[in-house]
Amino acid sequence: MTDYFKEIFYGLKSLLIGMGITIRYCFSPVVTVQYPHETLKMPARFKGHIELIPDEQTGTSKCIACGMCQRTCPSGCISVDGEKPEGAKTKMMTSFMLDYTKCSLCGLCVESCTFSAIRHSMRYNLAGTSKQAYIIDLKKRLEESKK
Amino acid sequence: METILHYINLVLYVEPLRLLLYLAGLIMFVAANAAYLVLLERKVAGHIQLRIGPKENGPFGLLQPLADGIKLMTKQLLTPSGIDPILFRIAPVMVMVPAIMSFVVIPFSDSIVARNMDIGLLVVLAFATINFLGLLLGAWGSRNKYAIMSAARVVSQNIAYEIPMLVTIVAIIMVSGSLNMHTIVSQQLGGFWQWNLLNIKASLLMPAAFLIMFICMLAETNRAPFDLVEAESELVAGPFIEYSSMGFGLFFMAEYSNIVIGACLATILFLGGWGCPFGILPGVHWFLIKIYLLIFMVVWIRWTFPRTTFYGLLNLSWKVLIPVSFVNLILTSAMLKVF
Numbered sequence: 001m002t003d004y005f006k007e008i009f010y011g012l013k014s015l016l017i018g019m020g021i022t023i024r025y026c027f028s029p030v031v032t033v034q035y036p037h038e039t040l041k042m043p044a045r046f047k048g049h050i051e052l053i054p055d056e057q058t059g060t061s062k063c064i065a066c067g068m069c070q071r072t073c074p075s076g077c078i079s080v081d082g083e084k085p086e087g088a089k090t091k092m093m094t095s096f097m098l099d100y101t102k103c104s105l106c107g108l109c110v111e112s113c114t115f116s117a118i119r120h121s122m123r124y125n126l127a128g129t130s131k132q133a134y135i136i137d138l139k140k141r142l143e144e145s146k147k
Numbered sequence: 148m149e150t151i152l153h154y155i156n157l158v159l160y161v162e163p164l165r166l167l168l169y170l171a172g173l174i175m176f177v178a179a180n181a182a183y184l185v186l187l188e189r190k191v192a193g194h195i196q197l198r199i200g201p202k203e204n205g206p207f208g209l210l211q212p213l214a215d216g217i218k219l220m221t222k223q224l225l226t227p228s229g230i231d232p233i234l235f236r237i238a239p240v241m242v243m244v245p246a247i248m249s250f251v252v253i254p255f256s257d258s259i260v261a262r263n264m265d266i267g268l269l270v271v272l273a274f275a276t277i278n279f280l281g282l283l284l285g286a287w288g289s290r291n292k293y294a295i296m297s298a299a300r301v302v303s304q305n306i307a308y309e310i311p312m313l314v315t316i317v318a319i320i321m322v323s324g325s326l327n328m329h330t331i332v333s334q335q336l337g338g339f340w341q342w343n344l345l346n347i348k349a350s351l352l353m354p355a356a357f358l359i360m361f362i363c364m365l366a367e368t369n370r371a372p373f374d375l376v377e378a379e380s381e382l383v384a385g386p387f388i389e390y391s392s393m394g395f396g397l398f399f400m401a402e403y404s405n406i407v408i409g410a411c412l413a414t415i416l417f418l419g420g421w422g423c424p425f426g427i428l429p430g431v432h433w434f435l436i437k438i439y440l441l442i443f444m445v446v447w448i449r450w451t452f453p454r455t456t457f458y459g460l461l462n463l464s465w466k467v468l469i470p471v472s473f474v475n476l477i478l479t480s481a482m483l484k485v486f
Contacts, residue, residue, distance in 0.1 A: 008467060015452065022451040026194045
C-alpha cells in the first residue's frame with residue numbers, strides 16, 4: 001500500500017520536474033539562426049574553395065605561377081599560367097583557373113604554396129545551374145573583390 | 148464590453164435574432180480558437196525546443212492560420228474506394244457539431260450565455276460523448292485498418308477516463324446542488340478561497356479532484372501524453388487518416404474546440420468561472436484568462452511528456468484516478484452529511 005502512494009508521489013514529482021525544465025526552455029532565448037535573413041560567421045578554419053590572397057601593399061596576387069599547387073593537386077583541378085615580363089625578376093601569374101567540380105578540398109595546394117598566395121575561402125552557400133558555374137576564375141575573383 | 152453585450156441582449160431580445168447572433172458568435176469563437184490554438188501550439192512547441200515556430204506570415208506568424216486554412220480548403224476532398232459513403236461523410240459533422248453545441252450552455256460571464264439550462268452540465272457531457280461516436284463511425288466508414296485500430300483506442304480510452312471525470316463532477320454537483328453551470332459559478336464568486344478547487348470544507352481531496360479532472364480532460368481530448376489514438380509512428384494519423392482537405396480540417400477544429408470546452412468546464416467547476424481571484428471586477432476577461440492559462444498548460448504538457456503505453460494509460464485510470472475520485476466522492480458526501 002505504501003508503495004502505491006510512493007509511486008504516485010514520485011511519479012507526480014518527476015512530472016513536475018519535467019515541466020519545470022520545459023518551461024525554462026520555453027522562455028530562454030532561441031538558438032535558431034534565421035538563415036536567409038542572417039548568417040553565421042564561418043569559423044577561421046573553415047575550408048571553402050581556394051582563393052588568392054591579395055598582397056597587402058599592391059592588392060594584386062602574390063602568386064608567381066611556379067605551378068607547385070597545380071602539380072600537387074591530386075584531382076588536377078588547378079591550372080595556372082604565367083609569363084615573365086621584360087625586365088622583371090619573377091614570373092607574373094596571368095590566369096588561375098579552379099575546376100571546383102573535381103576539387104575534394106584536401107588543402108594540399110594551400111600547404112604546398114611557398115609564397116602563401118592561396119587560402120581557403122569562406123564561401124559555403126554555393127548554388128549554380130550549370131557545371132560551368134563551378135569552373136572559377138580566381139584571378140578575376142580577386143580583381144573583383146578588390147573593387 | 149460586458150455592459151455593451153448586456154445592452155445588446157436587451158435591445159435584441161427578439162428571440163430568433165438573439166439566437167442567430169449567438170450562433171454566429173459561437174461559431175466564430177470556435178473557428179478562431181481552432182485556428183489560433185494551432186499557432187499557439189506551434190509557437191510553444193518551437194520555443195520549448197529553442198526554435199521560433201511560424202514567423203514568416205505576418206508579424207509573429209499571425210497570418211499562418213489563415214494560410215493553413217486556405218491551403219486546406221483548396222485541397223481535393225478525396226474519397227477512397229470501398230468506403231461507406233454515408234458514414235464517411237457524416238462523421239466530420241458528427242464530430243464538429245457537438246463541439247459547437249456544447250458552447251451553447253457554457254456561461255462566459257454573468258450575462259453572456261446563449262442558453263442557460265438547468266441541465267447545462269449534463270448537456271456538455273452528453274455532447275462530448277457524441278464526439279467519440281463520430282470518430283468511431285468515421286474510422287469504420289473509411290475502411291482503413293489503422294483508422295479502426297485507433298478508433299478502438301479512442302473508445303476504450305474514453306470509457307476509462309469518462310468514469311473518473313464523471314465521478315469527480317458528481318462530487319462537485321453534490322457540493323453545489325445544481326447542474327446549472329451559472330449557479331455553480333455563482334456559488335464560487337468572491338475570491339479564490341471560494342473556488343471549488345480549495346473547497347476543503349467539502350472535501351480534503353478537492354485539489355486532487357481538480358487534477359483528476361484535468362488529466363481526464365487531456366485523455367478525453369486525446370492529447371499527449373495520452374495521444375495513443377494518433378500515435379503517428381504506429382497509426383499514422385488516427386481515426387481520420389483517410390480524410391483530406393476540410394474533412395480533415397473539421398476533425399482538427401473539433402479537436403481544438405474540445406480542448407477549449409474541457410478548459411471551460413474545468414474553469415467553471417473548479418476555478419470560479421468568470422469570478423476574479425481577488426474578488427474585484429468579475430467578468431468575461433477572467434473567464435478567458437483562466438481558460439487560456441489552462442490551454443497553455445495543456446500545450447505545455449504535450450511538449451514535455453512522451454506518449455505513454457496503452458497499459459500505462461489504462462492502469463493510471465483504473466488504479467489511481469478512479470479509486471481517488473471515489474474516495475473524494477465518499478468523503479464529500481460524508482462531509483456534506485456531517486456539516
